[in-house]
Amino acid sequence: MKDEDKPSAGGASIPRHHAKDNLSEFDFIRKIRARARNRLQSTDSQTSSAFSPQSSSLLVGIGDDAAVFRESEGRNTLISTDLLIEDIDFHRDTTTPPYLGYKALAVSLSDIAAMGARPRWSLLSLGIPNDLWNSDFLDDFYAGFFTLADRYDVSLVGGDLSRTPEKVVIDSTVLGHCASGRAVRRSGAQPGDQIFVTGSLGASAAGLRLLELGARVHQKSGSIDEAEAQTIKQLLLRHLRPEPRVGWGLVLGDEALPTSMIDISDGLSSDLHHLCEESDSGAVVDAASIPIDPIVTEICGRRALDPLLLALHGGEDFELLFTVSAANVARLPRRVDGVPVTRIGEIRRPSEGVCLAEGARVWALEPHGWQHFAGTEPLRADAKKDV
Secondary structure (H helix, E strand, C coil): CHHHEEEECCCCCCCCCCCCCCCCCCHHHHHHHHHHHHHHHHHHHHCEEEEECCCEEEEEEEEEECCEECCCCCCEEEEEEEEEEEECCEECCCCCHHHHHHHHHHHHHHHHHCCCCEEEEEEEEECCHHHHHHHHHHHHHHHHHHHHHCCCCCCCEEEEEECCCCCCCCEEEEEEECCCCCCCCCCCCCCCEEEEEEECCHHHHHHHHHHHHHCCCCCCCCCCCCHHHHHHHHHHHHCCCCCCCCCHHHHHHCCCCEEEHHHHHHHHHHHHHHHHHHHEEEEEEHHHHHHHHHHHHHHHHHHCHHHHHHHHCCCCCCCEEEEEEEEHHHHCEEEEECCHHHHHHHEECCCEEEEEECEEEECCCCCCCCCCCCCCCCCCCCCCCCC
């Protein structure tokens, strides 16, 4: 029997994909999403078993930053998972085990924040090669993990540990909750809504570029002064040890302010497209309003990098990108936990597409953030993907 003819666990034949014809991971996710929905609808119509996933309890499935389930006590549970693979999502020689443990949790906390919910529990599974088992890697990794978990009162409640041939594999799952019906989805933006982003953009991508050029957190080149060394370190940490906007997510969710929201993991250009696709809308972004990290602007001038490109396409800033109706803009706080918010554009009709405006010039903003299966991205060598 050929591999492509082998039946799945459910008895259906799953064809193996040999030539993808430029199929991106987002196209593949859409295919799996449709199949999952069809199976769920079929299961619901055929059985009421307590072991079957009922649409009455599953509120949001594939397509947002987290799945959402209804609880009997008027509260929804959210579940999000992230996979980090060595030499795809990180490189062992450019980070440290504590930073890696911290980031493994941070990326999942960011997903829960993007739904306007409170993170509560975590499950963490690791696959590591034998040489790391006989080292301090795991102790240091979990030290970094718990540093962030303790800050947000997130409890580690399970996971798994296995051996891999040579690469580290990390599976991070976070569960959270929000009041019933209050989870913020990507699909609620309407024409006229204002587009906002927390914090600043571009620093993570700049940090990654510096790592690729050989910079390290604990190493200082003899050719730079102390001030420049500190600047480089800040950028490196924005990539290696990102700060999820949990506080902003809680405020936005509790106040029911956003009409839609997503975290910026793949890049502003790509994640805005994800949001607009789910909301069946267009958007215009004012280039001059994009909050580029001042350190990025400073250091890019010395290294022939374009700060706007880093802010638009770099990704892994883990800021929150959200929309608010014009009537509710005045209710937005200016800062949460010291992190500001910036209006960068407006939602438009879908026929207008997703555009970038610079003065009187307006042109299409293409999604040039990271894609795992679309060739080599010039700005980044690693990223995560939400399913």
